[in-house]
Amino acid sequence: MSKKTTIYDIAKALNITAATVSRALNNNPRISADTKKMVLETAAELNYKPNRLAMALKSGKSKNVGVVVPYINRSFFSNVIHGIEEELNPMGYNVIICQTHEDAKKEADVLQNLLNAQVDGILISASRQTKGTEHYNQILRKNVPLIFFDRKLNVRGANSVTLDDYEGAYQATQHLIDQGCTKIAHFTVDRYLEIYENRFHGYKQALKDNNIAFDENYIVTLESDIEAGKDAAKKLMELPTPPDAIFSASDPGALGAIQYLKGIGLQIPKDFCVVGFSNEPFTQFMELTISTVDQSPLLMGKTAAKVFLEQMGANNVKIEKQMVLAPSLKIRKSSSRLDPSS
Amino acid sequence: MSKKTTIYDIAKALNITAATVSRALNNNPRISADTKKMVLETAAELNYKPNRLAMALKSGKSKNVGVVVPYINRSFFSNVIHGIEEELNPMGYNVIICQTHEDAKKEADVLQNLLNAQVDGILISASRQTKGTEHYNQILRKNVPLIFFDRKLNVRGANSVTLDDYEGAYQATQHLIDQGCTKIAHFTVDRYLEIYENRFHGYKQALKDNNIAFDENYIVTLESDIEAGKDAAKKLMELPTPPDAIFSASDPGALGAIQYLKGIGLQIPKDFCVVGFSNEPFTQFMELTISTVDQSPLLMGKTAAKVFLEQMGANNVKIEKQMVLAPSLKIRKSSSRLDPSS
DNA sequence: TTGTAGGCGTTATCAG
């Protein structure tokens, strides 16, 4: 029972040839109903399962796609992956997941590895350290579809599915202004990445549209973690004119800030308002729930997957699609002065 | 540049045969240093990359392993996967991740799918609905190593890496008793699964060892989510003799209970102590940090991966290993009457 | 409708 049964075993059992078995199994019209039935029956009896490796080698299609993310254990990314799988598994694709740990070298490695594994496509959210685009061109040169999601780089021939980060940041900032905040600081992460750059611009534009002067001192660049958020908030509060609100491009940054501000006796949202970005689960679990911008990761994953499927469907026609999803501001306690409902 | 270069291309370029090229590439001793050098050089020039599919078909080893979990977007599981990848990627394995959504049928499907994809092994945390073990036997019959982690079922020939849930529960309960609690309730999830059954027994034994009577009314079975936790806490507090502590087998359950208890005016930990299980990230982010039992998911993943590698190393020798990891109680505010630090 | 033969890219077993 250890040896796997092949189409040859079926052929032998029926005194026919493997080619005929293959046709029966593939709904090839050039076969009689009788033999087809017999083949199907004995295939079931012998518990035949096709060897995907052989099919892949023959067809040049592995039915595997690579998904590359900085970290798998981040709510946003694992939910995007969830969306990708939901769309791709029913179409017979398996998903190979790789992490870059925000390391450009590691990213190049896993991409090469995926290429060697003959994946049919690659969906990727670029690592923060990635600067060049040569790895990506190499993928496209091999005619492997490349789809960026969330963190894109500008690569000709690649598709992308991103959030309208500008709009999300604009809404978040406008919301803070609507709450009566006038000295709004901004936490950014890495403006080399479009997503953070766009959030910065959305923030800036909202200030401008409300005739609030932009103050460079209110911009802090920090890692996306709680400790960094605390430090950054401390730094801001030591300014001659400390801010009265923070729009953070990351949720952990927002949480750290909140913890620090409460620690020095400020009341949120009465004295100070905070809005984050990403809608990480913990933002809802806190007693003081945190306002944030939802990125609909599930939808992003599904959309990226659909773009890939289109690409596969289009015979040799190169599609170059840039999709942008709408953000959704979640107003919660950390910024709700006017309407204090959850 | 679209066509991939094969060993034949290298052979042609050097006027030698593909077999020789193969030997050069594989550190086969039966080859001259000269030709080897030339092959390596032109391989680099032509940008040759081995086709893993072909190697897989030839060798019968795909260098892929399947990892099956209920949900990928749960901190515990995504960290286990993280650990698995960290161990397996350096050994040249790719990880194919599948989700069951706690659905036994889906689980059977993905397992079959992984088998068809010729994975070299399967690491799995069983879905809650899975009752039979026939799918698993089928895997073992094909000589594909099967390693359970966390949620195991008893299958002969399979390996497992689990947490000492009994011990974790015992420690948690003993800790509550040490805080002066005497009427300790228990939230369980699904006692068909060993992990929950063991947590239940650990809880029970700790009571017994402290001469506290076991009360069936204090046992509530609920889904692992916040709303269910609230409902369950409500139910408990409506008992003639409500409890003064809860040991919850899940963190969301503990959080829901805390939210309900605070809602009715109880002070935690002064009036009521709560301990959860899993050390989900949010348990540390709350203002009222939640005591919980850490399952060291990263270590669990690495350990499961190592068991797999051992299995692959052992030539035809069947190993059947049951590894048990030690739990680690994290004492936080939700149960710290005596030492109010952290 | 079915059989034959060749090939996908690689490696292993023979000879030479």
Next chain:
DNA sequence: CTGATAACGCCTACAA
């Protein structure tokens, strides 16, 4: 040390 050949499991012209 190197070359020829077969094989892994499947598919597909082409021929019968």
